[in-house]
Amino acid sequence: MPYLPASQCSTLSLSISRALLTGLLVTSPLLIAASAQAQSAATEQTRAYAIPAGDLDGALNRFASDADILLSVDSRLTTGKRSPGLNGSYSVDAGLARLLAGTGLRPLKAGNNYALEVEQDNASSLELGATSINASGMGDITEGSGSYTTGAVTIGKGQHSLRETPQSVTVMTRKMLDDQRLNTIEQVMEKTPGITVYDSPMGGKYFYSRGFRMTGQYQYDGVPLDIGSSYAQADSFSSDMAIYDRVEVLRGAAGMMKGAGGTAGGVNFVRKRGQYTPHTQLSLSAGTWDNYRAQVDTGGPLNEAGTLRGRAVATQQSRHYFYDVAKRKDQVYYGAVDFDLSADTTFGLGVAYEDLDATPCWGGMPRYADGNDLKLSRSTCLNPAWNNQRSKRTTLFGDLKHPLNDNWALKVAGVWSRNTQDMEYAFPSGSVPVGTSSSNTLVLGSIYDYDQVDYGLDAYVDGTFDALGQQHELVVGANTSRSHKDDFFAVAALPQRQNVLDPDHHLPQPDESYYLANASRGGPLDIRIKQYGVYSTARLKLAEPLTLVFGGRVSWYKSETDSIAYFRGVGTPANSQTTETGQVTPFAGLLLDLNDNLTAYASYTDIFTPQGNLKTIDGSTLKPLIGKSYELGIKSEWYEGRLNSSFSLFRTLQEDAAQTDPNCADGSCSQNSGKVRAQGFEAEISGEVIDRLQLLAGYTYTQTKVLEDADPNQNGVSYNSYVPRHLLRVWADYSLNGPLERFTVGAGFNAQSDNYRTSPISGNNISQAGYTIWNGRIGYRVDDTWSLALNGNNLFDKRYYTTVGTEGFGNFYGEPRNFMLSVKADF
Template identity: 40%
Template sequence: MFNTWPRTLPAAVALATLASAALAQDLSFNLPAGPLAGTLNAIAGQSGQIISLEPSLVQGKQAPAVIGQMPAEQAMQKALSGSGLQLRVTGQGNFSVEPVTDSSAALQLGATNIVERSLGATTEGSGSYAARAVTIGKGTHTLKEIPQSVTVMTRKQMDDQDLTDLKDAANKTTGLVGVQGVGKGMILTSRGFQIDDWQYDGVPIPRNTYALGNWATQDLIFFDRMEILRGASGLLQGTGSPGGAINLVRKRGQNAPTVTVTGKAGSWDHYGLQLDAGGPLNTSGTVRGRFVADEDQSHSFIDYEWSKTHSLYGALDFDLRDDTTLGLAVSQSNAESRPMIRGLPRYADGRSLDVPRSTYTGARWNHADIDVTTVYTDLEHRFNDDWAAKVGAVRMTETNKAKNQRLQSIGDAIEADGSGVQYADFVTDFDSTKLGLDMNLTGHFEALSMEQEVMLGGNYSRYTSDDRFARTFNDSSDTIFGIDHDRPEISYEGLLNTPGGRATPSKYEIRQKGLYGSWRVKPIEPLTLVLGSRVSWYDYSYKSATQQAFSNVAIAEPESTADENGEVTPYGGIIYDLSREWAVYASYTDVFEPQTVRGINGSVLKPVIGSNYEVGLKGELLDGRVNTSLAVFRYDQKNRALNDLASGFACDGWYCSIAAGKVRSQGIEAEVSGEVLTGLQLFAGYTYNTTKYLKDPENEGKVFSTWTPKHMLRVWGDYQFSGDWNRVSTGLGFTTQTHTLGYEHTFEVPGYTVWSARLGYQLTKEIGLALNANNLFDKHYYTAGYNQLNGNNNYGDPRNVMFTVKYTPTF
């Protein structure tokens, strides 16, 4: 086995010698993209082969993923593809690695083409910020093969920046804004629009259906990577977001035994402990498992706040045959907390309050409990090297129970002396189930002397909920400078027996289904055309009732329904390879979003329709170790619902609606990720984005997405020293953005720049230490979000640190 500590290789590695007949034996490999030395080491260790090489040949080189059933010789060839090295088999059946000669170049190129087709996208263990491939578009493609903006946050980057929550990760990557919701959850947006359906291993399910601010929460500890597609995503998930799509790809059982124990301690009594273990569960490696247990608890820079999260994850992958793999997994996360809800209000002129960042507006009895259980399953069958079929399903049950005191202004804003305070008491009980199913067939073939690829599939999702909440609003003579944290504790029944109390039970049922397909063809060698389309069906139902205080009867409101049948969403793209490293592209995508409001004739308004245009340049540099992209985009949307002022109050005592609103989002994005210099992993993403109402009687010419900054720059780099300092690594980065607007468009939320840093030290081969520091210069700022005059203004975290000890035993 190769000894890669500290980053050197012996001239020859001797392992148990196999008989020559064993060279043809198929083995099961599941090796992520990573350092070439480590990949060759893993193949040699698993196969028992002898391999000889000079250490200098593989130093600094990367290997693509090696995944599937194949002989050890083929696995070695895949690992060496694109490296300028070739595999030789000695007369005794042993392996050696040599530079490619001119006479072997043609053979090596052929092997490279085979590898690119079966390229794996796993980032765990790669040690890189550059992803070799993605699966968000069905099948597996390199980033350069997708004619839209794509970002991958790898496991290495998440670990280096200590990112364990999706909201925090979104605010560290290109173009996304993770907005703090009214409750503990978040709103995920891109290019000014919410991303409401999230994919799990390529299966989309709704996560942000509104229920009084019950937006989603999501841990990242279960996942290998986060894939992000920016721009219209209607081809992938029906009523897709104009802003894009995200795909969370879960961890799988490794091909070799791996155990990692991680302990954390940080600011505000923040402690954590995690066990992550996986590997083969039988001698042949055809059954692989993964187990993750995580415990996290913390107080906060905000007085009285605390949180505790318990998370478990288990996964099994079965190679039913050489060409068929079944995956099963379940995750469970329980988050208990004492939260502050709706942040702080503002003065009437938009100025922020002169109060400490530690100001807590809730009561001591505030309490929230969010429990999420998810079951994942997928079955993949590989007919041959060119054709594969996959079926995936996800079922998520989510409960969110809370009672809380929320402080807001009685009117639009707090008075200059801090008076005008109102306490809002809320009890919420939300229970939802999300179900998603996706199946697709992908294939490569050659016809009419042209390379071609087809993808056909369909998906289905269903969202059902059983929700209820009760509330009262209580004017007070208190001031923002003298908040009462000890008001009487509340309950659902108690609020219904309180003057002014009101309860609202409600139910959602939303169904989506669709058929989709795409066709790729290379009419000439450097040119790829991509055509696709989707046909979608959508059914929506929302039922609610109102129960007033001291009443045992809930009065049902009119049911809100909507349906769309056979909505066609076209897609087109073109990619032109300027060279092996660079390609230019252009794409066009449609999006439709159903509406639930009605016109004066009683019918539901026709869907919002949008058209997304994008042109760009992508690069895969330094043998795939660096990904770069530059994009210019425009999205135009029409048919948005507007109040029909001419109709009077003809719709349940209020204005009816007309489909006449128009919105435009446009801008520029640029990104680079990967090992730009030896030892330096870099991620840098810049976004210029404007959103505007083009047609609206009240808002025409105004900013559409008030929480989307015009300029965003996110940068993070981590450097691994070499030589005598090879145990040391250090990271530094920042996020900066310009101002955003409050909901009322009457005040600005100032922009900010926040710096972070990391110092790592490999104490031994098995023990790694790291210190992460966030907000290095203790910047005082409000996070961009649903900022209002009467609430929802939240301070960003002050300076804080996290110390991590990671123990990874060798086997």
Template identity: 35%
Template sequence: MSATLFKTSSAHRLKPLSYAVLACLCLTQLALPKLSFAALEGNSQTNQTASHYSIAAGSLGSVLSQFASQNNLVLSFDAQLTRGYSSQGLQGNYDVVGGFAQIVSGTPFSVEWISANQYRLVASSTGAQVNLQSVTVIATQQLAETTENTGSYTTGSMGTATKLPMSIRETPQSVTVITKQRIDDQNMTNITDVVRSTPGLFLNNGSGPGRPEFTARGFSLNNIMYDGLPSHYEGWVISSQANMAMFDRVEVVRGATGLVTGAGTPSAAINLVRKRPTVDPQASITADVGRWDDYRLELDASSALNDEGTLRGRMLSSSRDTRTFRDGEKQNHDLLYLIGEADLTEQTTLTLGFSKQKDKTNFFWGGLPLTADGKHMDLSRSTNPANDWERKKQDLTTLFGEIEHRFDNDWHLRFAATKSWQDGLFRGTYIARNATHDLNHSLYQSKHWEKQSALDAYLSGPFNVFGREHELVVGSSWRRNDMTTYNYKNLGSMPISSHIDFANWSGKDVPKPSFERTGKARKITTQEGLYLTSRFSLADSLKLIVGGRLDWYEVESSNSLSWTNNGDNFKVTRNLTRYAGLIYDVDNHHSVYASYTDIFMPQANKDTAGKLLDPMTGENYEIGIKGEYYDGALNTSLAVFRINQKDRAKAILDQRQCPSFPAESCYEAAGLVRSEGFELEIQGALTEAWQVGAGYTYTKAKYIKDANLAREGKPFDSSSPTKLFKLTTTYNLPGQYAKWRVGANLYWQNQIYNDASHDGISYRVKQGAYAITDFMVGYAASEQLDFQLNMSNIFDKKYYQALASDVRWGSSDNYGEPRNYHLTMRYKF
């Protein structure tokens, strides 16, 4: 790690283009000149006897403390000052002076002798004395992929977009990384917290508070990646909400991502990257208490398992029990995570892991109904229309592993595999109105058994052509999703009063029905792919990335164990996905780019000849400019995009030409939805003490061609905002307040709405534009003990996070969370 001290009044200011990018984000960038630092200077009273040391690399504070302890020295330093810095440790024979010098080498610090065996850590300088009140310290270490213990809001490289390890600036798409520091600062506990905080992503709970859907650039996401392996996701069905305790970071690529995910929508790829074992021993305990009896406990321990450090292991356990702002709602979340690494040789590493996640809630489906004339009922936010016997239970078990071999010529081979088993129970009610506008409880139960498997293998490395070095990735993948659904019938809908007093609603008013199993359905989706990506260095400042993927996709369905050959069984052969990106470095800090990416989504509809329609394709066109400062510690971007989702199934106007009508309609691949907009983003360090992550997104998606001519020119999804602004920032206070840090979050979106009609009367259900403000304050009591208070929605804004879309049936009103607080204690051993 290295650091640089910068004066704010230097002539070496950033170029105007830097200010243009940052001005778009309403943040001012400081220009800072480089100063050198002093080495440790000895003292006549310092112990000059050399001793042998074997102190492993780790955080700077930890290494210094170990060295001082072994020499019975008193070393004074502020733990907040060393936060985010690391040391290579100490191996070999050193005296005290040499040992301290080696430990702080490459950092902006030196160690001063005070008296006898007392020392202190200070900011180093050379020549004339430096006035620390007039400088800013910026950490400029070369960030790696791993974000744990870096204190950063960005990462050094990410491969989610192409599998090539590239920095954010080198990636010709809009990308965001939610680092471990950002996860901790915002107290994110599951993936819905991440989505709500990530620029360009929208969290929609229209199907119910326990059935979240994620959208980006106007389209829903149906893939979540784990360590780069795609996994099918449908929040309204069974997919679990990933527990963030076991992840180092979340990498997000917006737009079409078919090169790495295969089939999907042109929305985004969310890649959750797991924590890995560490060589240095580290252990922590996190305790969290929040409003509404919210209690969470997390234990995390990692270490080398042998003296050589070639065997490493990590164990993490997390448990959370909580109520919510809705009366009687309860949630339980438990996680066990185990991972081990073994260096089979100096060039080969094997990783094996296991996780067990259990989630349970008693309110997940639907929400609050509309009035009979299509208006909000304006009930209390604490209103809970669910019943005590309702349940959503999910048990998810995952095994995963990978083996990586690094060749002498900088090529490497990686093989990764994962398999998960998910057991789910859905038992709930949905409040709806019948034809006479009376309210009813619609009852439902189903059980689900889901198995997901994925394999991925690729070879990557550099090659030389025409005197220049280029990079290549070639690989193959396979994935399979096997879902079995057990269906039940019930005693029918249970009527309730059309003038129900929700304020006095009791979860015991509707008795638990007897559900009778009616059958079982099974759906198996298999996808195989071959992919190739290459980055060509056309010139020192010009790079071209091209890639392609071939996919074989098949769906097989059965009902009550009888395999059928209906429209639910189909296959797509050798679908071609393309990728191209051109990046030009304008100067040392800025690059401009243009890219084309696409993705496909198979569809089961058939034309008049009985032939399966071609898959939908989502084509993403994007141009932008990116800035990178302080050796990658700060990243900015401005992107303009257009997405065409074409070949959408569109019912033909004259069904008389359809031989299967009316039993089955005929379609043509003629539908088109277009999404256009732009994104602005900044992520990383403005100063060593000031981290920021912010983004503004404008997206307008509309129907261009559709079977329903009245839709053409209308919004594709008016229940998602067209404008989003998200800001997260933290600041470590200076001087005598250095143990304190403060932070704030701001979330703003514009109006959302749903248009519908009932009994010939049209109505609009809407939620106006709103802003939510959060606040954080933290206190580092010592290097080991830290306290943090998070307050969300501090102005207690009342708003609908999701809207109902129909008087009788459809998505329901769901309130956003009122003012909340969490007090977190973290202790590191």
């Protein structure tokens, strides 16, 4: 990866004011000097260096900055390697040689600049040769990069930089995950620009982007699965971040990902792989509310030639919460091997096992009957202590990469996942009379026995070809996914009542047979989803600054649901199915390079989401949800990709979404109804804005509106009022210099405007005023091996609701002030 001298970077000033910050996120890269000049006159002079042992990329970055040189590196040479560090006075040549000791690399001087080449004794095993003078910028692997941005994303097919991608993508890099202690998918999405997180009363969280819910749009190493599309617990299935290199989040229509794509976007989890050099990391952490976590992450070559590489991760965490009763234990185990079948072909395998054992507290807080806040203590839990949740998940990964020739390559990848959940819980449902000192609130109990298997396969050929004096790119592929959910559930009112103002955690636990015999809803549920499709994307260079990206996917989709709906012990069988054949999802984008750093773009995507599992009042299946998504913006890339920024305008039109039919007496019927619009703009900046300062900041303005509805009274109102109009997320990490160079300081905040939910019972708007939550981090490097960090969240102890529900339930407090102390060893 290329490293630019620190003397060429100018300071980026940020204003907390929303208006100023929004403009600055767009224009700030234009204010930063982009030129990099080598300083050859000083290369033979000696300078004092104090660079700790660590990942090679980080050490080289620090050295290039301190030595004021331009160093170009092919990221394939340095990924996963370690440097012994550098302490003392050295010339540039001697310092580089010391930093590279034991890596199999050596410095190569090219004029007044520097590059790396493979030592002759190691060239054959690395299969790369000494041809890496001109680097291609940062790669897609973020582990060890020390960066909040990436050189390439893989959520689409192939690898393309953020600037070359005509849609909005945020990459939560390994450094970002580590710095903010983001260990779950919920925590990641809560810190991702443009994403709104909404608590489900049944546990888990829903994710929203650009006003719409993200449903089942998940990829693993680029393979799409239907996980989350019909999940028992919202979209936040168990998925620990310990095994992933990065999380790529696409905002906007994601139909090209797997055909039956949603309106909101998609998420791609990219796992850690075997390493070329041995490396082990141990970490221990302890925090508020008895939150303890231990992790071992080790990897390296498994044979002398380095053609077989392994990786193993083991994590255990136990924790309580800021509210009573609840606790949770997690175990995560992951192993992976990558085997070079030849100099060109690599085969990878991986397996992950996750085990969650918890006593949850779900349902949230009720309110007074008039919608006013009860102002209960944040430590309040209204659930009984016998609540339990047990979730186990096993995931298998496999992929094969093989270049067909110098221009074309084949990639085949597959993922299989099985998740089982056993749950029993109860929470009160009902408002509290105004002025009362106690309540007699109904308690709903639920039981779940859940088993879901998902698997997917994706294969594509990616290559370049020359035509009309320009080089173009073509991707042709096919993928398929299967999902089978076998579920039994029952929801019933318990005989006891709960005093919300003085809760009893020892309500009697019913026998399992009680639920079905007294169910208000429930029964066995069997859902099978099959889909497959073929796709192609072309990137045609129409002229030197102009690229046309267009493609499409032809999809076949089938789902079938068998169920028996029980009401007080009496079951009614039901079957629904839907088939969509040859559904075409087009995509088109245009990229115009304005100069070496700026690219303007426009894109269009169709939306297609089957809804055949829902029935109309006459028993027919619903038509698919359809729509169109438009995006117009400008992206910039600076310092060979170490800094990226973007500004985009978006508009999405969605039609025929499922709504409850008001003419259906029992509320079980749906109808295709209405038309809604979401529009707004986004601004984001990620990466190294000045020397030693990493930043991820994003502002999103979202406006949603109902254009047509079955109920004329809804025309013109907000379509999704709990997605805030204004959302701002900022996190920065700075490495100090001079006498305090062992310290790093991180700080950031999440800010949003007010949001609300209209109660379906009273019609009142249950609202949460806008708020800002400040977080911070202090890191200290003890020596070349050990480091400490202290993270603090909600530093000013803001009292707020992360989610507003109704008068009866679903109001969730945000976490009070809390801290986490971590110790880490790298060797």
